[in-house]
Amino acid sequence: MPETFFPEKFADISETKPSHTSVPHIDPAFCATTRAYGALGENGPIAQMSIERRALLPDDVAIDILYCGVCHSDIHMVRGEWGEQRYPMVPGHEFVGRVTAVGQAVTRFSPGDYAGVGCMVDSCCTCANCEAGLEQYCTAGATLTYASPDPRGDAQTQGGYSERIVVRERFVVKVPDGADLATTAPLLCSGVTTFSPMQHWRLGSGQGFAVIGLGGLGHMALKLAVHRGAEATVFTTSEDKVQDAYDMGAKDVVVWHPEASNPIPLADELAKQFDFMLSTIPFPFDLAPFLPMVRQDGAFVNVGAPGIIGGVTGAGLWDQRRSLVGSCIGGMPETQDLVDYCCANAIRPQIELIRPDQITDAYLRVENKQVRYRFVIDLASNRAG
Numbered sequence: 001m002p003e004t005f006f007p008e009k010f011a012d013i014s015e016t017k018p019s020h021t022s023v024p025h026i027d028p029a030f031c032a033t034t035r036a037y038g039a040l041g042e043n044g045p046i047a048q049m050s051i052e053r054r055a056l057l058p059d060d061v062a063i064d065i066l067y068c069g070v071c072h073s074d075i076h077m078v079r080g081e082w083g084e085q086r087y088p089m090v091p092g093h094e095f096v097g098r099v100t101a102v103g104q105a106v107t108r109f110s111p112g113d114y115a116g117v118g119c120m121v122d123s124c125c126t127c128a129n130c131e132a133g134l135e136q137y138c139t140a141g142a143t144l145t146y147a148s149p150d151p152r153g154d155a156q157t158q159g160g161y162s163e164r165i166v167v168r169e170r171f172v173v174k175v176p177d178g179a180d181l182a183t184t185a186p187l188l189c190s191g192v193t194t195f196s197p198m199q200h201w202r203l204g205s206g207q208g209f210a211v212i213g214l215g216g217l218g219h220m221a222l223k224l225a226v227h228r229g230a231e232a233t234v235f236t237t238s239e240d241k242v243q244d245a246y247d248m249g250a251k252d253v254v255v256w257h258p259e260a261s262n263p264i265p266l267a268d269e270l271a272k273q274f275d276f277m278l279s280t281i282p283f284p285f286d287l288a289p290f291l292p293m294v295r296q297d298g299a300f301v302n303v304g305a306p307g308i309i310g311g312v313t314g315a316g317l318w319d320q321r322r323s324l325v326g327s328c329i330g331g332m333p334e335t336q337d338l339v340d341y342c343c344a345n346a347i348r349p350q351i352e353l354i355r356p357d358q359i360t361d362a363y364l365r366v367e368n369k370q371v372r373y374r375f376v377i378d379l380a381s382n383r384a385g
C-alpha cells in the first residue's frame, strides 16, 4: 500500500493541515490532503478516504473537481478484472472542475477557469506520437489517470472520484464558458473514445454506421454519428433500450442475443450494410455474425473489450477487403476538439446525477445494464466548506 494514502471511512478532512509547504509560489492548501472515494480491495464498496495530492510543479494545474463520470472500465479496474491492481484505488477518468492554482509555466489556464481531464495525465511528450498529439499511443506508455505509476510523484495515480487533483497542463482541456458541466464530464472518456475512430476512419454523412452496445460509450457514439449525418443502426441486448435508441436518432435497432445459437435475427438482411461498425461491448464476444455486415473497405472497430476477441476468419476479412481494428481514447488535441464540438453543437450524454455515497449502488446498476446512460458523481454535493 502506498504510504501516501490514508484510507479512513467517513473522514472529516476539513481541519487537515496541508502537508506540502516547501514551494514558495504556491498556496500550500492546493497540495493538501484531499477527500476521495475509492476501493480498498477488489470486492469492497467504494468508500470515503483521504489521499495526498502532490505539490504543483511549474507546468501543473490544480483543479477542484465538480463532476466525474462513472465509466464501466472503472468497475473492471476496481474488481481486478483487467489485471492485478494495487489498493486503495480511486477511479475516475472523465471529470470537470474549476482551476484553483497554476504553476509558473502554465500558459493556458488561470484560476477560475473550467477544465476537464480524461483518461491520461502524462506521457513522455517527446516521441513521434506525442509530438503528433497522439499521447495515448506514446511509445514509452502514457500515464493513466488512475492506477498508473506516477512519474511525477512517488505513488500510483489516483483519479477523479475526489475533490482535488493536480495534473500536468498538457493533459487538461479547456471547458468552454457556459457549458453544462455535469454533462461535459463524460465527454472526456466516452465522448472522445467514440469520436476519435469516427475521425480517423472518416465516418461521413450518408454512410452506414452501426454501434454494438448502447451504454455509456454506445449512446455517445450514436449521438455523434447521427450528428455527422450517418445512417445509424444500434445493436442492443436490452429490449427496453429500443425506444431510447430511436429517440436518439437511430434509423434501425436490432435486439441481439449473444448466447443464442442464432444471436442476430435476420442477420443475412444486414450483409454488407455498414461502412463503419463500432463495438463498445466491454467483454469478449463472437464477432463472426457481425463481420459479414461490413461493406467493402469498411471497418469493424473495437473500443470496448480489452481481452481476446475473435471468431472471425481470414476469408471473412479478405472478402470486401474488410478491416478489423481498434482505437484507444483520443489524443489531447482531439479531446479538446471533441469537447469544443459537443459544446458548440449541444451534443450531450444522457446522465443520472448521483452523490458520492451512491457510487457502490451505481456500480451494480451499471453491471445490471440499468443505467441510462451514464452516472455522473456530483462531487460538490459533499464538499467540505
Ligand SMILES: [Zn+2]
Residues within 6 Å of the ligand: 071, 072, 073, 074, 093, 189, 190
Ligand atoms: Zn472510460
Ligand SMILES: [Zn+2]
Residues within 6 Å of the ligand: 123, 124, 125, 126, 127, 128, 129, 130, 131, 135, 137, 138, 139, 140, 141
Ligand atoms: Zn511519447
